Amino acid sequence: MDMEETLSITLVASSTSCPNISYSFFQLPPLTKWASHENPTISQILVQFAIFFITLFIFHLKTKFVKVFHKRKLVTHHLPPGPHPWPIVGSVPEMFKNRPLYRWIHLVMQELNTEIACFRLGNTNVVAVSSPEIAREFLKKNDAVFASRPLTITSSIISRGFVGTIVTPWGEQWKKMKRVLISDVFNQSNIRWLLKKRNEEADNLVKFVYNQCSISNGGLSSSSPSSLRQVVNVRTVAQHYSASVIRKMMFGKRYFGKGREDGGPGDEEEEHSSALFTILLYLYAFSVSDYLPWLRVFDFGGHKRKVNDAVEVIKKYQDGIVNERIQQWREGKKVEAEDLLDVFISLKHENGDPLLSSEEIKAQITEILLATVDNPANAAEWALSEMLNRPQQLQKAVEELDSVVGKDRLVQEHDIPNLHYINACAREALRLHPMAPFNLPHQSVSDCVVGGYFIPKGSSILLSRLGLGRNPGVWEDPMRFDPERHLKDGVLANQRAVALAEPELRFITFTVGRRSCLGGWLGSTITVMLFARLLQGFTWSMPPGVEKIDLTEADSLLKAMPLYAHAKPRLSPTVYPAN
Template sequence: MKSSFTPMMLSHPIFYFFFMLFGIILLYIKILKPNDSTKKAKKHRLPPGPKPWPIVGNIPEMLANKPTFRWIQNIMNDLNTEIACIRLGNIHVIPVTSPSIAPKDAIFASRPLNWSSEHASLGYLTTAITPFGEQWRKMKRVITNELVSPLRLQWLHDKRAEEADNLVRYVYNQCKNGHAQVDIRFAGKHYGGNLIRRLFFNKRYFGNGREDGGPGAEEVEHVEALLSVLNYLFAFSISDYVPLLREFDLDGQKEAMKKAINTLRKYHDPIIEERIRQWKNGIRTHQEDWLDVLVSLKDANNNPLLTIEEIKSQLLEIMIATIDNPYNNIEWVLSNMLNQPKLLQIAIEELDSVVGKERLVQESDIPKLNYVKACLREGFRLHPIVDFNIPHVSMKDTFVSNYFIPKGSHVLIRRQGIGQNPRVWEEPSKFKPERHLKKDGSNLTLTEPNLDLITFSTGRRSCPGVTLGSTMTIMLFARLVHGFTWIAPPNEPIIDLSELENNTTKAKPLVLLGKPRLPGEVYQYIIQK
């Protein structure tokens, strides 16, 4: 007789409950015996938080209150605290919303071990998501010295300039005959995708692209896969806190992550493997892009410094780290400024004053665009792409703000919590770019070493590509605002500023009516290139 069991039954709540119960029993027997840090935690004062259940901690509440980041927000708001402790399985999760107590020292320089980060990094071969140790040090040196050094970024200037031109060409082709709808989110996503493919592979498209400068089906699939991987990294999967359940993919994240990474490797791996072959056989001898740099690095014995697995994993990590911040920031900033037209006019006047109307804004103009940068800083403060930074892991028992933080704790810096902390910012929920301007008018940057807001983080695990990320963000915004006039569509005179429930992305993509605002010959130059 045919079995009545179907795969759909795996997602039934009753099956899920009994699977959890079975896992908890095994966990109790084999793993979750109190460790030294857990015993010490009973003797010292932990940060405030919900009372944990025996063995499983607050996992039942986490599963019942999705999305998890909003549940944590509510816990901290209810307790009126800037630091909390939520125990998930045997791990203490410590969210922080104050720059004065956010982890900055070397004690918190490691990363969690979990399935998603291990899979994405081919076994922790990369920089951002790899735990503290020799492999992390090696790859950080490679990134800092070989890919994003000032000299290397200058070497790549023309590639970035070409993609800034391509952005204008794409938008111009949509609205050259007068006001026409432009999807700002879509344009921003693919500016980032085009640029990072250009830096690594010296080409914009995997396929043929579109005649108007937009992405083809291959590029759309590539960018969506990058964003999908980001969505599942450190996404509060139950297996992150109950390792015994790692193989069962109870929340479906494992399968989705595998699918996205397989899509990326479908595009990346053949190019990487062919490039390695070309360098090995002497067919290629001249560096043209980041991939050439990684492939041609040598150690002290003149052997390849990086393995093929290190190249593949580090390339993927840089791509996912680059794709989301610029377009999300620009979408939110333009939305806020269209709701406050005077602010948008100030930015336009600054661009016209610095750049004029006879040419497009260039990277060399950036030091003089202080109001533009103030607007972008305000966007990062109010609307970060995700609520939590990549988790930091405490490498030994320590104390923060007189609270005990056990070894192995996952410390989460809440971007929105810090950026909207009323003890740090006046009128924290209001979009006010002028709050960032320096009184002496000196050069403003997007970095924030004091962590009063989070752009590219700070400290030992900060983003080494802060200059590149800042440049991408500023150029995306400046080219759109300087090159085009934007108005809200008739059906949405006031831009909706609500977030999606499951993340901090704008709920509705920003679609505006745009038209060129510079003389026609400015656009003709890039169209004819």
């Protein structure tokens, strides 16, 4: 080493506001004095140490100054606009006066003429967003800041203490379960492996509707008018299919009990599905207890009680199956996976111990079922309802099926990428008729500025499915059901598939970022297969005495009245699955 070199202390401080700024504070005296024949004196050594520690102290102050400056810079931005909160309770009194609360939130945003608003509920800032640009800023640009979930009473109950994935806050448990879902559950190998089970349920869907068109269905006598025998409750059909597909993939069975000969849901399946939809209704619903914890003992609205009751139903049907299957694997009676439950149980640590506890398996299974049963059924019911009022759309969809698939076989999953119009219809139903008014809430883990507004740590972020999907600044004539809007930009000319996912967040399907839906492909496939099988297998028309389908929304955003429609088989009898 050249002893003529000088020792220079250069410190580099990086922050979001001052990246890669180098500070050269001073230059130490040449080392030649220390390298000479004269030994350095004690005073010289002390001076050098003093300079060194002073340098560290200055660097510490500088770093602290940068952080404080950055913090002050954030605080100079105002919160998004919103109603003036009451002391301590915030806008909680408005929660009691305005039900459903999501309509009041959207009304306030409309009155304030804003696409981002802040509602102070107790000690929590709830930020609602209806702008795709701002939504992308939350979930793309600042995804890491908003990757957690708020802690609520209902989310804790369904996740068995946050040991699953979907509602679990950011942390090691969430990372562990996400790795399991990506690597071991929703991988392409498993998706292909479970194709047979999905096909069985798609065939049963057609069988169920076909049997309802027969004389002997529903206890009706052979003298019953044909028009009555062929009226089908589309909601029941759609929800049963969505639930049976995931039950077959998860547990290897369609029914918890004996089932029905016509392929429809039995009492057990109806009770189980009803419990799932109850949980979905109250999961992250605006509960006073979540914002004013000292009121939890009163359980205003009965959210905790209703979710607890629903979870007990879920446990009644699922826990016994899981426990028995775990025992079979432990005793060596089962050594090969036949469904997703087996996959969860068979996962091992490097030392051979089970990777997942029974509680983790049960919680994750429930979350997967919750994520699967709602959107496909809701989209199919709304799409068919809209298209019955627009026969030309219905006819175009059927013509595409006949052209791509033909009438000699039933539509299969490999046909889906070529069914552009069918995909566009499903996509339009998801845009215009979302299952819930908001996406699952994101929670900020630190202060941040988004859209020019200050978003404090601990804020809950709600992307409005209604506000985004029906935003007139994004969608022309947003309240009109128009599948053609998704076929623009040369989709047909370039033979590109119309995907249900919307990465630009112009409406919400599977969102984006760390909290995006891990089973997006599966959800898309279930949705399109349900809709395509219904349209290919049957000619649908108004029920007797009805001139137009009522499209009134319930407060839950479901169609206020289930869709009843006239169904008539349109294919050769040999194409339909045997009874």
